[in-house]
Amino acid sequence: MPAAAPTLVFDAHLDLAFNAVDWNRDLRMSVTEIRTHEITLGMTDPGRRTNTVSFPELKAGRVGMGVATLFARQEGLVNHSIGFTTPEACYAVAHSHLAYYRAMERTGWVKMIRTRGELRQHHADCLNDPAGTPFGFVLSMECADAVLDPDNIREWYDHGLRAIGITHYGANRYGGGTRSEVGLAMEALPLLRNIEELGIALDLTHLSDNSFRQVQDRFGGRVLASHQNARKFCDWQRQFTDEQIRFVIQRNGVLGMALDAVMLQPGWVRGQSAREVTMERVAENVDYICQMAGNCRHVGIGSDLDGGYGYDQTPADMDSIADLQKLVPLLEKRGYSPADVEAVMHGNWLRFFSEVLPA
Numbered sequence: 001m002p003a004a005a006p007t008l009v010f011d012a013h014l015d016l017a018f019n020a021v022d023w024n025r026d027l028r029m030s031v032t033e034i035r036t037h038e039i040t041l042g043m044t045d046p047g048r049r050t051n052t053v054s055f056p057e058l059k060a061g062r063v064g065m066g067v068a069t070l071f072a073r074q075e076g077l078v079n080h081s082i083g084f085t086t087p088e089a090c091y092a093v094a095h096s097h098l099a100y101y102r103a104m105e106r107t108g109w110v111k112m113i114r115t116r117g118e119l120r121q122h123h124a125d126c127l128n129d130p131a132g133t134p135f136g137f138v139l140s141m142e143c144a145d146a147v148l149d150p151d152n153i154r155e156w157y158d159h160g161l162r163a164i165g166i167t168h169y170g171a172n173r174y175g176g177g178t179r180s181e182v183g184l185a186m187e188a189l190p191l192l193r194n195i196e197e198l199g200i201a202l203d204l205t206h207l208s209d210n211s212f213r214q215v216q217d218r219f220g221g222r223v224l225a226s227h228q229n230a231r232k233f234c235d236w237q238r239q240f241t242d243e244q245i246r247f248v249i250q251r252n253g254v255l256g257m258a259l260d261a262v263m264l265q266p267g268w269v270r271g272q273s274a275r276e277v278t279m280e281r282v283a284e285n286v287d288y289i290c291q292m293a294g295n296c297r298h299v300g301i302g303s304d305l306d307g308g309y310g311y312d313q314t315p316a317d318m319d320s321i322a323d324l325q326k327l328v329p330l331l332e333k334r335g336y337s338p339a340d341v342e343a344v345m346h347g348n349w350l351r352f353f354s355e356v357l358p359a
Contacts (some may be wrong), residue, residue: 006325008126010346011066012256013205013227013302014053015142016110017097018071022082023047028109031057031320046270050310052320055109058135061322064126065346067226067302068101068110068137070094070161073168074145082308087148087173094146098159101139111136114160116357123350138353140203140226143168143177150190157198162357163224164195165203167211176208178238183210189218196221201356204228204248205302209237212244222356223251227258227302229285234266242292249293254352256302257282261313270309275316279323282315283330286344296340300348301327 072093075083122136140163167177176182231239265277
């Protein structure tokens with residue numbers, strides 16, 4: 001029998017512009033060509049030579065839709081390639097990411113999705129002409145350091161921003177993020193009000209536990225967790241506790257399963273740990289959330305692939321983003337129906353954004 005056609009995938013967290021602009025990668029090239037290019041240039045920094053994402057690879061894995069980010073993080077002491085010392089620099093870098101998406105849209109590689117009508121049309125195009133349809137994306141911002149002040153979020157909305165996470169690693173002007181214990185900053189309160197008023201979805205990923213609890217009490221809009229696994233399987237703060245997962249479920253949100261080994265394999269240390277975890281651990285996370293919810297409506301994919309790392313920091317049986325398709329038989333083996341599998345691979349995110357995006 002011929003192999004089954006790949007399942008349509010909606011990936012809710014891809015740092016495409018970060019890779020293209022900050023890492024200076026031509027995402028029109030194949031994954032192999034990018035790797036060869038970096039080997040030829042003698043690049044040895046972590047994440048180099050091991051990339052997993054490019055536009056042709058998205059097509060090969062039938063990743064036809066997703067969420068693409070603007071990402072610029074402010075830090076007081078910058079000793080690596082992703083930190084900037086001022087909000088103004090973060091604002092400028094995020095605009096460079098936006099310019100990249102506009103340039104790629106102009107040449108037909110991507111399509112920004114701003115409304116639910118555009119989402120419906122792009123979904124239909126992905127089903128009817130997968131080979132000829134560009135990658136369709138909802139625009140998000142990973143950490144709000146590029147938002148100059150709470151009212152500046154309105155400018156970003158006008159540019160197409162439809163989702164945002166306000167923190168990343170450490171604390172910023174808006175509150176505590178991963179690996180911090182602080183809560184929300186005062187400026188976060190008017191920012192959250194504006195986000196809710198505009199109808200932007202709030203990404204709870206990368207909130208500290210204290211910030212998360214305060215958001216629960218202070219934000220009444222739609223929430224998601226774009227790239228967020230269960231603390232049950234990897235017990236440190238980057239993952240969600242059962243209580244946090246239940247909150248997302250109760251608020252009719254979706255959690256995207258991430259492929260970073262640091263979120264899947266207990267005790268993972270970059271540059272030291274061997275890859276032991278496989279895609280089966282991703283399936284375990286999916287099943288855990290479905291069992292908690294009592295249905296398959298609240299979990300999807302949010303790979304975070306090439307989010308500063310390569311296949312050296314993914315499940316051992318993953319080489320590129322096309323291997324997201326390996327999740328399909330793993331879920332089928334666990335007894336998930338074809339409809340449930342499609343919900344996890346793309347349907348839940350489609351439903352979520354069809355409810356969140358403006359008409």
